[in-house]
Structures are given as C-alpha cells and as structure tokens.
Amino acid sequence: MEILQVIILGLCLGFVYALMVSGLTLIFGVMRIVNLAHPILIISGAFVSYWLFILFGLDPILSVPAAALTVALLGVLLYKLIFEKNAAQQTYSEMTVLLTFGTAMVIDGLLAFLFHNTQRTASPAYATDAIFIGDIFIPLAQLYSGMVSLGIIVVLALFLKYSEFGIAIRATSQNRTSAELVGVNVKFVCLISFAIGCALAGSAGSLVSFVFSFFPSRHWEWIAILMSLVVLGGMGSLTGAVIGALVLSVVSSLVGAFYSPAWSTMVFFLALFLILIIRPRGLFGIRTD
Amino acid sequence: MTSLLSIRNVTAGYGYGPDIVHDFSLSLNESEVKCIIGPNGAGKSTLLKAVAGILKPRSGDIFFEGKNLSGKEAYQIMRLGICFLPQERAIFPNLTVAENLRMCAYSIKDKALAASRIKAAIGMFPVLGQRLKQIAGTMSGGQQQQLVYARAFTIKPKIILIDEPSLGLAPSLVEQTFSHIKQIASSGIAVLLVEQNAIKGLQTSGYGVVMDLGKLVFEKPANEVLQDQSLRDLYLGKALKK
Numbered sequence: 064m065e066i067l068q069v070i071i072l073g074l075c076l077g078f079v080y081a082l083m084v085s086g087l088t089l090i091f092g093v094m095r096i097v098n099l100a101h102p103i104l105i106i107s108g109a110f111v112s113y114w115l116f117i118l119f120g121l122d123p124i125l126s127v128p129a130a131a132l133t134v135a136l137l138g139v140l141l142y143k144l145i146f147e148k149n150a151a152q153q154t155y156s157e158m159t160v161l162l163t164f165g166t167a168m169v170i171d172g173l174l175a176f177l178f179h180n181t182q183r184t185a186s187p188a189y190a191t192d193a194i195f196i197g198d199i200f201i202p203l204a205q206l207y208s209g210m211v212s213l214g215i216i217v218v219l220a221l222f223l224k225y226s227e228f229g230i231a232i233r234a235t236s237q238n239r240t241s242a243e244l245v246g247v248n249v250k251f252v253c254l255i256s257f258a259i260g261c262a263l264a265g266s267a268g269s270l271v272s273f274v275f276s277f278f279p280s281r282h283w284e285w286i287a288i289l290m291s292l293v294v295l296g297g298m299g300s301l302t303g304a305v306i307g308a309l310v311l312s313v314v315s316s317l318v319g320a321f322y323s324p325a326w327s328t329m330v331f332f333l334a335l336f337l338i339l340i341i342r343p344r345g346l347f348g349i350r351t352d
Numbered sequence: 353m354t355s356l357l358s359i360r361n362v363t364a365g366y367g368y369g370p371d372i373v374h375d376f377s378l379s380l381n382e383s384e385v386k387c388i389i390g391p392n393g394a395g396k397s398t399l400l401k402a403v404a405g406i407l408k409p410r411s412g413d414i415f416f417e418g419k420n421l422s423g424k425e426a427y428q429i430m431r432l433g434i435c436f437l438p439q440e441r442a443i444f445p446n447l448t449v450a451e452n453l454r455m456c457a458y459s460i461k462d463k464a465l466a467a468s469r470i471k472a473a474i475g476m477f478p479v480l481g482q483r484l485k486q487i488a489g490t491m492s493g494g495q496q497q498q499l500v501y502a503r504a505f506t507i508k509p510k511i512i513l514i515d516e517p518s519l520g521l522a523p524s525l526v527e528q529t530f531s532h533i534k535q536i537a538s539s540g541i542a543v544l545l546v547e548q549n550a551i552k553g554l555q556t557s558g559y560g561v562v563m564d565l566g567k568l569v570f571e572k573p574a575n576e577v578l579q580d581q582s583l584r585d586l587y588l589g590k591a592l593k594k
C-alpha cells in the first residue's frame with residue numbers, strides 16, 4: 064500500500080507543478096519568450112496569499128483570484144515595459160532569456176528587501192490535517208492544492224480548446240503571420256496570453272503557499288525544475304508539460320520515499336539531461352513553423 | 353471614379369536590404385481580375401505583402417476604397433476587406449478543420465452570421481464537412497486547397513490577393529485550384545493573382561501585368577498578352593515549352 068500512497072501524493076504535487084509550468088509553456092508557445100521570471104512571479108503570488116492569510120485570516124485557496132490578478136497586472140506592466148518594444152528584433156527569443164533573468168533578479172531582490180529570505184508557509188487549519196482512505200494517508204494541504212490546480216488546468220484547457228479567443232491563441236502560436244491574415248490582432252493576443260500566463264503563476268503561488276515553505280530566492284531552484292518540465296513536454300506544448308509534471312513528480316516522490324529524499328530533486332535534472340540527449344524535441348514537441 | 357485598390361509609387365524591401373519593389377503603381381477595380389507575371393525574384397510576393405500590410409512600404413501609398421492604408425496593421429487591412437492567401441499554405445496545419453473554419457470567420461463580429469457563412473462554405477466544399485474533427489495538416493493536398501479557398505467564401509472580402517496558387521501542386525490539383533479562383537472571381541470579388549503558370553493565370557484574368565526587377569514592365573488585356581507572339585516569346589516562353 065505504501066507505494067500507492069507515494070504515487071497519490073506524487074500526483075497531487077504533480078498537478079501543482081503542472082499549474083506552475085502551464086503559464087510558462089503558454090507564454091513560450093505564443094511569444095517565444097523564455098520567461099525565467101516565471102518562478103519569481105509564482106513566489107510573488109505566494110506572498111500575496113501569505114499576507115492575506117496572516118493579516119486577514121483569508122484562506123489561501125480563496126485568495127487564488129487575488130494573487131492571480133495581482134501577478135497578472137505585474138505581468139502586463141513587465142510586458143509593456145520590456146517585451147513589446149523588442150518583439151520585432153531578430154534575436155528576440157534569445158534576448159528574452161537575458162531580459163527575464165534580469166527581471167527575476169530585480170523582483171527577487173525587491174521581495175528579499177521587503178520580506179527577507181526567511182522561510183514562510185501559510186498555515187490554514189487544514190494544513191496539518193489528513194484523510195485516510197483505507198490505510199492510505201493523504202494530507203489535506205496536498206490534496207486541496209492538487210485538486211484546485213487540476214481544476215484550473217482543466218478550465219485553461221477548455222478555454223484554449225473551445226473558446227474563439229483560445230483558438231486564436233493557438234493559431235497565433237502556430238504562425239503569427241497566418242493569424243494576422245485572418246484578422247487576429249496578434250499584439251493584443253500576445254498581451255492577453257502573457258497576462259493569462261502570469262495569472263497562472265499567481266494562482267500557483269497561492270496553492271504553493273501552504274504546501275511548500277517559500278522564500279524569495281527559492282525561485283532559482285524552481286527555474287530549473289520548471290525548465291525540465293517544459294523541455295520534457297516539448298517546448299510550448301501544454302499537454303506535454305502537464306504529463307511531464309505528473310510523471311516527474313511521481314518518479315521524484317518514489318525516489319524520495321524508497322531511495323533517499325536527497326535524490327528526489329535530482330530526478331528533474333537527470334530527466335532534463337536524458338531528454339536533451341535522447342529526444343531533444345520532448346514528448347510532444349511537434350512544431351511546424 | 354476611383355478604383356477599389358490603388359497602389360501608388362510603392363517602394364518596398366526587407367530590413368536594411370535593398371529596395372525590392374521600385375516605384376510601382378497599379379490599380380484594381382471592383383470585380384476585376386489581374387494577373388501579375390514575371391521571373392522569379394522580380395518582387396511579386398513582396399508587392400502582395402506590402403498591400404496586405406505584412407511589410408511596410410518604404411515610400412508610396414496604397415489606397416483602398418479611397419482610404420490610405422499606410423500605418424495600418426495587417427489584421428486591420430484584412431478586416432477592411434483585403435484577404436491575402438500567401439505562397440506558403442494559408443491554413444493552420446495543427447488545428448482541426450472546424451477550428452480552421454472558425455479562424456477563417458474570426459473577423460466577422462456577428463457570430464450568427466459567421467456560423468451561417470461557415471455552413472455555406474461547408475455546403476460548397478462537402479469534404480470539409482465530413483472532416484471537421486481532422487487535423488488540417490493531415491488532409492490530402494486537394495482537401496487542404498479547398499480549406500484555403502473556403503476562406504474567400506466565408507469572409508467575402510472585396511479583394512483577394514493570391515500568391516502562386518499552383519506552385520508545387522499536381523496537375524489535377526492545378527485545375528481544381530483555378531476552378532476555385534474562377535468561382536471566387538465570378539462571385540464579384542476582385543482578384544490580384546501572382547502566378548508562375550502564366551498561361552493559366554492569364555486565361556483566368558482580365559489583365560496581365562508584367563513585373564521585372566521590381567518594376568512594372570507593362571499592363572495589357574490578358575488576351576492580348578496571350579496572343580501577341582513577341583510577348584509570348586519574351587515572357588511566356590518557359591510556360592509554353594511545357
């Protein structure tokens with residue numbers, strides 16, 4: 064039974080990772096922006112929920128919309144300030160790596176200045192509770208954050224699959240010029256996609272705030288983990304990133320439980336190396352441009 | 353009377369490169385069909401890109417229904433009524449046929465109208481209706497051509513710009529494609545066509561426009577170009593030998 068328990072916990076965390084990576088994948092798919100600032104935006108969202116909890120006792124799950132909105136607005140500001148002007152440059156995609164790296168350092172520094180690099184966790188009442196199904200034991204914090212993440216991913220997938228704007232987002236990520244030629248305002252689609260990607264980061268932050276302990280500099284570790292998920296899934300493929308997140312999270316939990324917790328994070332980096340050597344386009348990397 | 357489309361002294365090029373299109377002027381009236389022919393690299397595609405707004409002209413103006421298009425984004429020009437089918441396949445290969453059709457109708461604000469236009473287009477191309485859930489890029493070449501031309505009947509533009517419609521197509525598909533173009537023209541949409549297969553292109557058009565080295569060489573009624581032996585030797589030589 065122990066193995067089933069580890070797999071279920073791995074899946075719960077996997078959905079949280081999937082939500083963390085979904086915005087990054089969306090932004091890369093549509094705009095070719097490698098957003099290294101994504102994890103620090105997640106941490107910004109975590110701080111929003113953390114402070115709403117500490118100051119007003121608001122449950123972090125209920126503050127998901129507030130964190131999403133705050134980080135989306137921050138994202139729009141960043142987009143207007145640093146991306147929009149440079150979008151026409153030939154080396155745009157490479158440039159975004161440096162631009163977002165710098166942005167990540169600035170936000171990291173600001174957050175550390177304001178709140179210090181001390182470990183924090185929001186601790187709603189259920190954070191220390193668990194349910195038992197037979198002899199399987201599931202902490203409520205993991206279960207709730209995993210299920211809410213899954214819910215948000217499903218809503219995102221339905222939006223991209225069926226809404227007209229969602230189809231326009233996918234059309235733009237396939238070919239900007241073709242999208243423009245059917246009357247899509249590509250610049251607007253990019254702005255909104257960036258805002259949605261940041262809103263996803265913010266909501267992931269809320270859900271992380273009571274599962275992981277976080278501090279501003281923790282985003283460096285997450286950059287590497289999220290990059291491994293993006294590469295495993297196939298750059299820009301949302302389905303791929305979600306499946307990658309679930310698989311790696313479960314494997315990492317299994318390694319942590321049955322071998323050594325010290326090795327569980329290594330799983331992500333090993334997977335990244337292996338994928339780049341064996342199948343560089345990732346699991347679902349089918350791009351035609 | 354002002355013409356529907358009026359290209360006036362347009363010069364265009366890419367990045368910091370040389371001028372590709374030089375001081376080019378051409379006009380197109382309502383329901384008119386003109387075919388631009390000329391050797392490879394003459395700047396034909398570049399001219400169409402400038403009209404569609406994908407490439408900003410370096411100088412000169414393009415007027416559509418009396419409005420100057422300079423400074424307008426490609427999507428705005430499209431919404432005014434100029435539809436451009438570029439040389440590369442003008443569909444979204446990773447989207448389904450149904451999603452492609454929805455994208456064709458994207459610019460139509462009235463969604464009930466959009467739905468009825470899509471329905472009508474499916475009526476004209478029943479194959480598309482049978483394959484709505486299929487990923488467009490996995491359809492046969494002929495079926496993909498139908499999807500490309502379904503766009504014209506979905507959005508009913510005032511002008512359609514078509515770049516090399518027969519390039520790389522099997523002979524039977526060339527016939528099919530030109531019948532789609534004739535159908536578009538007979539529905540009253542003005543067509544500006546660029547075509548390597550000069551004979552086919554001219555047979556479909558009212559006027560032939562010869563372009564070389566980015567400049568307009570001459571413009572004549574298409575049947576005169578087709579009948580004049582010296583012009584045939586000069587500009588249609590290759591096409592005739594086939």
Ligand SMILES: Nc1ncnc2c1ncn2[C@@H]1O[C@H](COP(=O)(O)OP(=O)(O)O)[C@@H](O)[C@H]1O
Pocket residue numbers: 366369372390391392393394395396397398399
């Ligand atoms: N995207 C581009 N960037 C730079 N130069 C280009 C580009 N596209 C075409 N050219 C150049 O412009 C010239 C004319 O090309 P084009 O307009 O495609 O000619 P045509 O369609 O008549 O064959 C060619 O010399 C080509 O190298």
Ligand SMILES: [Mg+2]
Pocket residue numbers: 396397398439515516
């Ligand atoms: Mg060409």
